[in-house]
Amino acid sequence: MSMPFGYVSPEQEMRDKADFARKGIARGRSVVVLQYENGILFVAPNASRALHKISEIYDRIGFAAVGKYNEFEALRLGGIRYADINGYTYDRSDVTARGLANLYAQSLGMVFTESRKPYEVELVVAEVGDTAEGDQIYRLTFDGSVTDEHGFVVMGGVADAVAARLKDRFREGLTLTEALDAALAALTEPGGERPPVSQLEVAVLDRSRDHRKFQRLTGPRLERLLGGAPAGDAATAEPSEQEEGAGGPATAPEGDIDTGSGA
């Protein structure tokens, strides 16, 4: 029996799709998510202040993504809807990162198998607990697989090299200043220059906050933290969310070729 012209075996098709998605994801800059003593820290080199790679989903849940902006933005918006409607239907405490990760996994998996083009994205869904043991970090890849991570996650760009550098610096119970320093050191290739404050998107899920735990760190506060100020003033510093929206032009979050961390 002869194969029809243009036949592609399922194995080959999956491999091609996976290669395609991996290439797309590796083009951007890396995003780092790591635990620190008071919660979970998100760090992303991001030249745009308007197009976020890091976002709040719900009271205790944060989101970080790399890859194609329009694709992960759609996932982010869907996630917010999922969280808000579940919290409204039941109770705010009934919205969990696990449920959201499952939903993302299903959606990503379906797109991967059924669409001609898979999503070129990788996501982290993180939930801060009452103690460090209660923290949950889920990493989702373009094909819908989920991994439950502890400590830290690096995705996008040259993730392996960044992860190797972060592994040397990471330990449990880092202060916010130390964790930020470790993340930036990992994101900078050896001998390279650290990205300036204006090119950084940083946020925390801080378990000591009331109501919503997610907070963006921007402007003077971020500069203080990067300058090595004692972490003690972190809890009292002013909220900085009103500074959002004053961002730069609505362009793509970055160029298409990674230049910052080619180790």
Add this chain to the structure above:
Amino acid sequence: MAAQPGWMSNLFLDTGSTSFTEFVGSYAPGLLPGRLEMTAGGGGGGGVADRIPHATTIVAATFAGGVVMAGDRRATAGNYISQKDMEKVFRTDEYSCMGIAGTASTGIELARLYCVELEHYEKRESRTLSVEGKANRLATMIRGNLPMAMQGMVVVPLFAAYDEDRDSGRIFSYDVGGGPYEQQRYASIGSGSLFARGALKKLYRDGATSDETILACVHALYDAADDDSATGGPDVTRKIWPLVAVIDADGFRRLPDEEVEGFVRQVLDVRMADPDGPTAPLR
């Protein structure tokens, strides 16, 4: 995948509106307050509506750089006091709050929905709505409840917010058809609102501090409870005090019970000597 409810299937494809209420309305309309075509007595004010708990008096007053909102704690169903420690002032986001008067259940649901509505917008757009935007949004939601209101399930909110652009507090009131009506200096809603407004008219001072404004609000609630059977006064034996919230540049703060007790004790001391409270100078 087949087991997923309908609203989930288009979750990532149809991300159109920033309104949570619209989203709920299209995917799960049963969750919205007041959408049941129920038999609330039909036609007039009587029927079921009288037997459903009602929330009563809320007052709000601005001071330099912020706004105070206070509410009594009583809910009534007809002549019966259905709850002594009800909470009817709700934090809606970091810089705003609302109080409700009217049908308690619908009001609570409305407050909960409105809270998610503001947060939903904020998370999607990475910015908070303007104060006018928030006030208008609430008006639309009240208007949505109009059919229920016509059947007796009336709910009317009072909305207060700190306006960062003006560095001042602002107050908006509504009627059953919506609104908003921006109120200058002070406002009140609920069954005891006439008495409370009368009191605030005499006690409100321009340029007062937040503490003085809180004291004026507690006095106003006391006067409302004095003359309106549906408004609860301070319950000294059970230590149930009015609910007082302050919003200023630092955000929303609900005063802890001990702090409110301090203000209530001051009011009670004054009233011990003069049951009608402080008097305004004639000229």
